[in-house]
Amino acid sequence: MRNVTKDNITDVFMDYMSKEADPRMHEVMGSLVKHLHDFARETNLTHDEWRTGIAFLEGCAAIETEDRHEFVLASDVLGLSSLVDMLHSSVDATSSSVLGPFHISGAPPLAVGGDMKRHFGGPILVAEGTIKDTDGNPISGAQLDIWQTAPNGLYASQDDDQDRFSFHGLMTVGADGRYAFSTVKPVEYTVPTDGPVGDILRACGRHPWRPSHLHYIVTAPGYNSLVTEIFPSDDPYLDQDTVFGVRDDLVMKYVEKPAVEFPDGMEISGQVNEPFLYVEFDVMLSTADTLKS
Amino acid sequence: MRNVTKDNITDVFMDYMSKEADPRMHEVMGSLVKHLHDFARETNLTHDEWRTGIAFLEGCAAIETEDRHEFVLASDVLGLSSLVDMLHSSVDATSSSVLGPFHISGAPPLAVGGDMKRHFGGPILVAEGTIKDTDGNPISGAQLDIWQTAPNGLYASQDDDQDRFSFHGLMTVGADGRYAFSTVKPVEYTVPTDGPVGDILRACGRHPWRPSHLHYIVTAPGYNSLVTEIFPSDDPYLDQDTVFGVRDDLVMKYVEKPAVEFPDGMEISGQVNEPFLYVEFDVMLSTADTLKS
Numbered sequence: 001m002r003n004v005t006k007d008n009i010t011d012v013f014m015d016y017m018s019k020e021a022d023p024r025m026h027e028v029m030g031s032l033v034k035h036l037h038d039f040a041r042e043t044n045l046t047h048d049e050w051r052t053g054i055a056f057l058e059g060c061a062a063i064e065t066e067d068r069h070e071f072v073l074a075s076d077v078l079g080l081s082s083l084v085d086m087l088h089s090s091v092d093a094t095s096s097s098v099l100g101p102f103h104i105s106g107a108p109p110l111a112v113g114g115d116m117k118r119h120f121g122g123p124i125l126v127a128e129g130t131i132k133d134t135d136g137n138p139i140s141g142a143q144l145d146i147w148q149t150a151p152n153g154l155y156a157s158q159d160d161d162q163d164r165f166s167f168h169g170l171m172t173v174g175a176d177g178r179y180a181f182s183t184v185k186p187v188e189y190t191v192p193t194d195g196p197v198g199d200i201l202r203a204c205g206r207h208p209w210r211p212s213h214l215h216y217i218v219t220a221p222g223y224n225s226l227v228t229e230i231f232p233s234d235d236p237y238l239d240q241d242t243v244f245g246v247r248d249d250l251v252m253k254y255v256e257k258p259a260v261e262f263p264d265g266m267e268i269s270g271q272v273n274e275p276f277l278y279v280e281f282d283v284m285l286s287t288a289d290t291l292k293s
Numbered sequence: 294m295r296n297v298t299k300d301n302i303t304d305v306f307m308d309y310m311s312k313e314a315d316p317r318m319h320e321v322m323g324s325l326v327k328h329l330h331d332f333a334r335e336t337n338l339t340h341d342e343w344r345t346g347i348a349f350l351e352g353c354a355a356i357e358t359e360d361r362h363e364f365v366l367a368s369d370v371l372g373l374s375s376l377v378d379m380l381h382s383s384v385d386a387t388s389s390s391v392l393g394p395f396h397i398s399g400a401p402p403l404a405v406g407g408d409m410k411r412h413f414g415g416p417i418l419v420a421e422g423t424i425k426d427t428d429g430n431p432i433s434g435a436q437l438d439i440w441q442t443a444p445n446g447l448y449a450s451q452d453d454d455q456d457r458f459s460f461h462g463l464m465t466v467g468a469d470g471r472y473a474f475s476t477v478k479p480v481e482y483t484v485p486t487d488g489p490v491g492d493i494l495r496a497c498g499r500h501p502w503r504p505s506h507l508h509y510i511v512t513a514p515g516y517n518s519l520v521t522e523i524f525p526s527d528d529p530y531l532d533q534d535t536v537f538g539v540r541d542d543l544v545m546k547y548v549e550k551p552a553v554e555f556p557d558g559m560e561i562s563g564q565v566n567e568p569f570l571y572v573e574f575d576v577m578l579s580t581a582d583t584l585k586s
Contacts, residue, residue, distance in 0.1 A: 002532050003541045006379040012537060013372045018498020025496050031336045033371055035328035040376050043324045050368070050377045057364045061354030071350040075343070078326055079306045083333050084343045086299040203318050205311020239295050244305060248296045 010037045059196035067157045069101035073197045082244040090224055090286030092134040095247035097229040102155040110169030115268045116183040122151040124276040128180035131173055131218060131283050138177025142220035145170050153189035182268045185277055186212045188237055208242055211235035223285035230281050254279045303330045352489035360450045362394035366490045375537040383517055383579030385427040388540035390522040395448040403462025408561045409476040415444040417569040421473035424466055424511060424576050431470025435513035438463050446482035475561045478570055479505045481530055501535055504528035516578040523574050547572045
């Protein structure tokens with residue numbers, strides 16, 4: 001089209017796409033560009049604002065490393081990551097929640113009943129439950145990839161003072177589907193605000209806090225993988241998680257128990273002489289044919 | 294909001310923005326996120342597609358340098374750059390067109406009638422015209438920042454074999470508003486396809502070609518600056534410019550003239566013994582109060 005105008009440019013873009021291009025590419029790219037153009041038209045986006053947007057992307061590029069995923073963080077605080085999770089969560093399974101930018105692969109094995117607390121101080125938490133199918137049958141051999149913050153609010157990947165895989169563990173459950181581990185209660189923390197995403201939060205007048213949570217990735221052959229989080233019901237940030245990760249069924253009561261009730265068969269560093277927190281959380285996985293459309 | 298759902302997450306995002314945040318930030322960020330969420334919902338965007346999007350941004354980040362502006366190029370081929378130009382072009386002035394990713398600041402002065410061709414071969418082109426206000430009066434002292442491709446289709450910033458400012462010049466016009474220079478006719482060229490933007494073009498079944506053009510940035514105190522391009526009317530890519538830059542009033546006939554008609558007062562390397570191309574193109578600048586809403 002020779003005479004491109006602000007009113008026909010979206011149609012011109014659609015005409016440029018080849019009829020032979022993949023139909024799903026047509027659909028996704030067409031919708032993306034239609035919304036991008038409508039955004040610019042509706043806001044009458046100025047050159048200065050366009051330059052601010054380009055500078056935001058270039059600022060993310062400048063800070064991006066193997067351990068610092070600023071584009072993922074941007075997707076998280078804009079709600080896109082959570083929305084994609086919710087679009088593809090299973091009807092009857094446990095809700096999914098954001099992966100976040102801090103997951104690292106290759107965590108060391110952690111036995112059922114194992115200890116992630118090690119030498120760290122802070123309130124002891126015991127988490128246990130069963131990995132089940134949606135009929136309530138245990139899933140033998142399911143794998144649980146667990147990670148969380150240290151008591152200083154940092155993930156191992158953010159903190160040179162921690163071992164590479166501190167507060168990370170990979171647990172394989174037995175025929176009863178049961179998982180269990182002891183750890184330190186995770187703490188509330190702020191997402192990183194020293195990059196361009198921090199500028200967005202400040203400009204919007206938003207805080208950077210997330211409620212405390214345990215991260216799980218649960219996988220089993222023949223089932224849909226689940227990325228999720230577990231939140232304590234008394235957390236002050238439950239109603240304002242800056243990455244939109246909280247779902248009703250992921251909010252659990254952490255019960256305080258006396259030292260004498262510490263469960264048998266748990267491997268923990270040192271003797272438990274203090275009250276501890278306990279949460280029971282079963283995880284239900286769906287099979288591939290039960291995804292929401 | 295504790296129970297975020299795919300249907301309420303956009304409202305939750307809006308509620309997170311502080312009432313004290315800048316109203317324009319509210320408007321722009323709110324519209325951006327609404328369109329981003331609608332895009333994901335309408336396409337039922339999958340995790341794999343989300344990862345492809347993140348990988349695209351990270352791929353742009355990996356290739357971004359001072360001379361390679363992949364995010365700008367992405368905006369160009371998606372039509373966003375041209376759309377922002379058109380939203381803010383002036384009613385009675387010359388149309389604007391894309392700046393593109395190859396402009397570099399600090400070009401050396403070029404006298405009126407100066408020579409940008411130098412030792413390069415190829416068809417000689419003489420371009421001249423008058424910088425005017427919208428009433429047709431010449432604008433004394435207006436400045437013209439000119440840049441174009443070398444005959445090999447590369448801008449100086451892309452090509453280590455060229456001087457830093459080859460085919461770049463900064464011209465200041467006199468009281469008559471007249472500009473003039475000789476050069477080599479620019480050639481059609483492809484935008485860079487060795488990065489993630491090339492992947493988009495290939496996936497969409499689109500070619501990467503732009504029609505041949507001269508780039509101008511025209512500035513004068515008291516007038517709106519104009520970023521524009523001039524295209525020859527016989528170019529094969531006029532109807533399919535991959536960055537959507539062509540406007541009717543920027544398409545000009547390049548007239549072939551015999552050597553004997555080469556204009557007086559032009560400084561050109563060597564004697565002109567061959568026919569040359571000639572284009573006359575007046576540039577009209579608007580004043581600040583005449584911008585389209």
